[in-house]
Amino acid sequence: MAKRSPAISEPTYFILAALLDGPMHGHGIIKRTLHLSESRVKLPVGTLYGALDRLAASGLITVEREEIVDGRPRRYFRLTDEGRAAVSEEALRMQQAAAVVTGRIVGLGSAFA
Numbered sequence: 001m002a003k004r005s006p007a008i009s010e011p012t013y014f015i016l017a018a019l020l021d022g023p024m025h026g027h028g029i030i031k032r033t034l035h036l037s038e039s040r041v042k043l044p045v046g047t048l049y050g051a052l053d054r055l056a057a058s059g060l061i062t063v064e065r066e067e068i069v070d071g072r073p074r075r076y077f078r079l080t081d082e083g084r085a086a087v088s089e090e091a092l093r094m095q096q097a098a099a100v101v102t103g104r105i106v107g108l109g110s111a112f113a
Contacts, residue, residue, distance in 0.1 A: 008090050014041045015051055016060065016079065016087035023064045023078040026052070052077060060086055 008016075011033070018024060018032035029052075030043050043051075055061045060083035064076045079087070 007093060008086065010037070011041050011043060011047070012051060012055070013087065013090055015043075015048070015055065016083055016090075019061060019077060019079045019083070020087065023076040025074045025076050029077070055083070059083075 014033040014037045015029060017036055018029050021032065024032065026045065026048055030045070030048055033041050033043055052061065056063065056077070059080055061077045062080055064078040066073055066075045068074070
């Protein structure tokens with residue numbers, strides 16, 4: 001039997017989804033995550049960088065480059081192939097899970113019409 005990876009958290013999902021558009025620095029990831037989640041996922045800076053460190057350690061993202069802006073380092077992160085696969089698999093898992101419910105709701109709706 002194939003080993004299934006557990007579902008990823010909503011903040012992690014949206015961080016990975018934000019990086020589908022290409023490399024981004026932390027503030028850009030926060031803004032993109034907020035937009036993609038329709039303001040449901042609000043990432044404090046400390047939470048974001050903790051998540052980015054975990055994602056990098058697990059091989060889902062990597063630091064593409066670092067630059068100095070106003071005397072402070074700015075790191076740009078990008079998805080790895082493993083990260084792209086993980087967010088794609090999670091999207092498919094959620095789609096399949098939603099279909100179980102939406103299919104039943106549509107069926108119930110027509111039964112009562």
